[in-house]
Amino acid sequence: MYEFLKKQDEEVFDAIEGEEKRQAEGLELIPSENYVSRAVKEAMASSLTNKYSEGYPGKRYYGGQEFTDKVERFAQERAKQLFGAGFANVQPLGGANANIGAYFGLLEPGDTVLGMELSHGGHLTHGHPVTYIAKIFNFVRYGMKDVETGEIDYDALEATAKKERPKIVLAGFSAYPRELDWKRIADIAHGVGAVAMADVAHIAGLIAGGSQKNPFDYGFDVMTTTTHKTLRGPRGGMILVREREDLAKAIDKAIFPGLQGGPHMHQIAAKAVAFKEALAPSFKDYAQQVVANAAAMAEVFKESDVRMITGGTSNHLILADVFGSLGMSGGEAEKLLDEAGITLNKNAIADDTRKPMDPSGIRFGTPAITTRGFSEDDSREVARLMLEVLKTKDAAAAREKIRALAEKHPIPNSFA
Numbered sequence: 001m002y003e004f005l006k007k008q009d010e011e012v013f014d015a016i017e018g019e020e021k022r023q024a025e026g027l028e029l030i031p032s033e034n035y036v037s038r039a040v041k042e043a044m045a046s047s048l049t050n051k052y053s054e055g056y057p058g059k060r061y062y063g064g065q066e067f068t069d070k071v072e073r074f075a076q077e078r079a080k081q082l083f084g085a086g087f088a089n090v091q092p093l094g095g096a097n098a099n100i101g102a103y104f105g106l107l108e109p110g111d112t113v114l115g116m117e118l119s120h121g122g123h124l125t126h127g128h129p130v131t132y133i134a135k136i137f138n139f140v141r142y143g144m145k146d147v148e149t150g151e152i153d154y155d156a157l158e159a160t161a162k163k164e165r166p167k168i169v170l171a172g173f174s175a176y177p178r179e180l181d182w183k184r185i186a187d188i189a190h191g192v193g194a195v196a197m198a199d200v201a202h203i204a205g206l207i208a209g210g211s212q213k214n215p216f217d218y219g220f221d222v223m224t225t226t227t228h229k230t231l232r233g234p235r236g237g238m239i240l241v242r243e244r245e246d247l248a249k250a251i252d253k254a255i256f257p258g259l260q261g262g263p264h265m266h267q268i269a270a271k272a273v274a275f276k277e278a279l280a281p282s283f284k285d286y287a288q289q290v291v292a293n294a295a296a297m298a299e300v301f302k303e304s305d306v307r308m309i310t311g312g313t314s315n316h317l318i319l320a321d322v323f324g325s326l327g328m329s330g331g332e333a334e335k336l337l338d339e340a341g342i343t344l345n346k347n348a349i350a351d352d353t354r355k356p357m358d359p360s361g362i363r364f365g366t367p368a369i370t371t372r373g374f375s376e377d378d379s380r381e382v383a384r385l386m387l388e389v390l391k392t393k394d395a396a397a398a399r400e401k402i403r404a405l406a407e408k409h410p411i412p413n414s415f416a
């Protein structure tokens with residue numbers, strides 16, 4: 001695949017080869033990562049990267065759009081079909097741009113957004129004070145009522161909505177292992193005249209594959225997502241609107257010309273390819289298996305003395321309190337497991353008393369290992385190996401077993 005690169009730029013070639021070896025020999029448990037098909041990679045590496053296409057299909061600012069228009073329409077139509085959306089903007093360069101584009105389309109400066117607290121599972125782009133959007137809009141937080149079950153404090157959310165009169169009630173997360181009550185949140189939003197917006201970046205593939213509920217079925221107006229997590233496409237973002245054309249038009253304008261320049265047409269082509277893969281019946285099996293594998297890992301953790309935030313998982317990810325349970329920081333655990341060949345990330349837990357760079361928890365999940373064909377038994381084995389490494393602090397002893405598991409399940413080139 002890298003014939004020309006190898007001849008022309010050995011340094012970059014070596015780095016890519018090293019990364020490919022790392023991915024092949026280790027186990028990827030970062031719940032926001034996955035492996036794309038060879039077809040998706042080929043689309044990403046195509047000559048579409050050479051093209052400027054500001055605007056939207058049929059309305060561009062540059063000539064030569066015969067094929068880019070086709071590609072963007074394929075992506076839009078497939079996205080709409082996957083999620084039951086009336087409108088799709090496939091141009092956001094990533095999940096952050098998708099969220100910012102939605103805010104710019106739906107809000108005026110100073111307007112209020114009600115979003116989930118970061119340490120309770122939310123995301124930086126839901127208005128954390130370190131972001132620039134927090135200087136433009138007024139973000140107000142909600143969180144869990146009970147970290148042992150993960151139940152959101154819906155009554156408090158409703159009371160806050162009535163008091164703050166937000167323009168958007170935002171539901172969605174990057175580190176929350178349970179399902180949300182989408183209907184309750186949509187009703188709260190609509191009760192105060194707000195747009196109900198879901199950030200489904202983590203679970204988009206699970207929604208597309210039917211293993212998690214679709215917020216649009218419960219009245220949500222707008223969904224933002226990345227395309228590279230459970231959806232198993234190229235790195236990028238997307239905004240979907242259920243039925244309100246006024247919202248879709250405002251969001252399109254916000255993305256271009258409001259926020260971005262020329263869309264990355266090679267990525268959009270790769271999104272179209274990934275969406276076609278997600279429309280195939282086998283993707284449903286994948287989505288079910290991701291959740292089953294996470295549940296299998298949670299069973300093993302439940303039998304151990306390592307506490308899981310919310311007591312387990314109902315989706316693809318688990319958040320474990322390693323500091324509270326083992327006296328080891330999230331950073332130490334991440335490093336130790338990395339040495340053993342398991343990649344995951346340190347993560348804050350609800351109301352963490354430790355600093356974000358070395359918090360109390362670790363976050364891990366099953367989207368990538370499921371793409372490699374891991375079963376529930378394999379997943380239990382991974383969980384046992386993780387606990388062994390964490391408890392013995394001996395990464396070397398588990399390294400060979402982890403490599404053997406990885407070798408048993410090579411990264412596939414296609415998923416048919």
Ligand code: DSN
Pocket residue numbers: 032123174
């Ligand atoms: N970085 C992504 C994640 O890991 O969840 C979200 O920003």
